[in-house]
Amino acid sequence: MRLRDKTILITAAGQGMGHAAAIACASEGAKVIATDLNADTLATLRDIDGIETRVFDVTDAQATLDIAQDLPDLDCLFNCAGIVHHGTILDVSDEDWERSVNVNVTSMLRISRAFIPGMLRQAGQTGTASILNMSSMASSIKGFPHRTAYGATKAAVLGLTKAIAADFVQSGLRCNALCPGTVDTPSLRGRIAAASDPVQAEKDFIARQPMGRLATVEDMTPTIIHLLSDDSRFVTGQAVSVDGGVTI
Numbered sequence: 001m002r003l004r005d006k007t008i009l010i011t012a013a014g015q016g017m018g019h020a021a022a023i024a025c026a027s028e029g030a031k032v033i034a035t036d037l038n039a040d041t042l043a044t045l046r047d048i049d050g051i052e053t054r055v056f057d058v059t060d061a062q063a064t065l066d067i068a069q070d071l072p073d074l075d076c077l078f079n080c081a082g083i084v085h086h087g088t089i090l091d092v093s094d095e096d097w098e099r100s101v102n103v104n105v106t107s108m109l110r111i112s113r114a115f116i117p118g119m120l121r122q123a124g125q126t127g128t129a130s131i132l133n134m135s136s137m138a139s140s141i142k143g144f145p146h147r148t149a150y151g152a153t154k155a156a157v158l159g160l161t162k163a164i165a166a167d168f169v170q171s172g173l174r175c176n177a178l179c180p181g182t183v184d185t186p187s188l189r190g191r192i193a194a195a196s197d198p199v200q201a202e203k204d205f206i207a208r209q210p211m212g213r214l215a216t217v218e219d220m221t222p223t224i225i226h227l228l229s230d231d232s233r234f235v236t237g238q239a240v241s242v243d244g245g246v247t248i
Contacts, residue, residue, distance in 0.1 A: 002229040004029030007074050011058050011111065012081035014041030016185035017134070020217035021078055021224045026050035028225055033071060058107035064114050073118030076228040077131045079108045084191065085149040092149050104153035108133055109160060116164075116173065123172030128233045132224065133161045135177040137243040144208075158239050165237030174236035176227050181243030182206075184214040210245035219244075 008025050012018035014036030022034040022045055035056035036042040042053045057063055058081045082104045085096050112131060123129040138144045140154035157177055164175040182188065182205050195201035206214055223242050226232050241247055 001029035002225060002231060003076070006030045006076055006228075007033070007072055008076040008078065008228060009033045009035065009071065009074055009115065010078040010080055011035050011056070011107075012134075013045065013053075014038045016187055017180070017183060017217050017220050017224075018078070018080040019045070020221050021080065022051055023048060024221040024225055025076075025078075025228065028229070030076070030228075035067070058111060059102050061110055064107075064110045068111075068114035068118070073122045074115050075119070075122050075126065075129050077112065077115055077119065078224065078228065079111055079131070079133045081107060082134055082154075083150075084147075084187065086146050086191065087148060088146055089148045091146075097149055100149040100153050101156075104150070105156045105160065108157065112160075112164060112175075116168070119173055120168065120171055127172050128230055129173045130228050130232070131161075131164060131173070131175040132227050133157050133175065133177045135161070135179045135239060137179045137181055137241050137247050141179060141239065141241065142247050161239070162237045169236055174232070176232070176235060176237065177239045178220070178223065178227065179239050179241045179243065180220055181215050181241075181246050182209055183220060184216055188214070208246060209243075210248065213244075215242070215244055 003025055008030045010018050010022050013022040013034035022032050026032045026048055032051045034045050034051050035054045037057050039055045045051045046053050056067055085100050119129040135157040136154040138147055140158055161175050161177040192198050192201045220242055
C-alpha cells in the first residue's frame with residue numbers, strides 16, 4: 001500500500017498506460033481521480049474501489065482551472081495524455097504542429113500550473129509530493145524516423161520536467177518523466193491498423209525492441225508507482241527510461 005491516503009489525478013486514464021496506472025495506484029491505496037476525454041472508455045473504471053472518474057479535456061484551459069478549483073489538494077499528478085503524429089518535418093503542417101504542442105506540452109504545463117499550489121501545500125504537510133510526466137524514448141532520447149512533431153514535443157516534456165523539478169526541489173515537490181519503449185496499447189494498435197501493411201508495421205515496431213517484444217502496460221506500472229510514491233522521495237528531475245533496451 002505504497003500510495004495509501006494519497007490523492008492522485010491521472011489524465012488519459014480511459015485506456016492504455018493511464019488506465020493501467022489508475023488501477024495500479026488504487027490497488028496501492030490511493031484515491032485516484034481518473035480523467036479522460038472519452039466518457040465511454042472512462043466508464044470502465046467506475047466500479048473499481050478507490051477510483052473516481054471525471055470527463056476532462058486536457059486542452060480546455062478553462063476546464064483545467066475548473067477541475068483544479070473543484071478537487072482537493074493533490075499528493076501526486078500523472079500527466080499521461082498525449083498524441084502521436086506520424087511524419088517527417090516535410091509532412092508536418094502548422095495545424096499538426098500546433099495540435100501536437102497543445103496536447104503533448106501546453107496541456108501538461110497548464111495542468112501542472114493549476115495543481116502545483118495545492119501540491120506545495122501537501123508537500124509542506126507530508127514532506128513530499130510528486131508529478132510524473134509522460135515523455136518517450138522516441139526522439140526525445142533516441143531519434144526515430146517519422147516522429148518530428150512527436151519527438152520535439154516529448155523532448156519539450158523533458159525540459160518542462162527538469163524546470164519544475166529545479167524550481168521546487170527545496171519545497172518537497174518532485175517532478176520526473178517516464179520514457180517508455182514501444183508499448184502495446186490501443187493507441188499503438190490503431191497506428192498499426194492504419195498502416196498500409198499492418199502485419200509489417202507490427203513486425204517493425206517489435207524489431208526496434210532489443211528484447212524482441214512490445215512492452216505491456218504492466219511493464220510500466222511498477223515504475224509509475226515507484227515514481228509517484230515516497231519510495232522515490234530522493235528522485236527528481238529525471239527522465240526514467242523503461243524501454244527494453246532501446247537506448248542502450
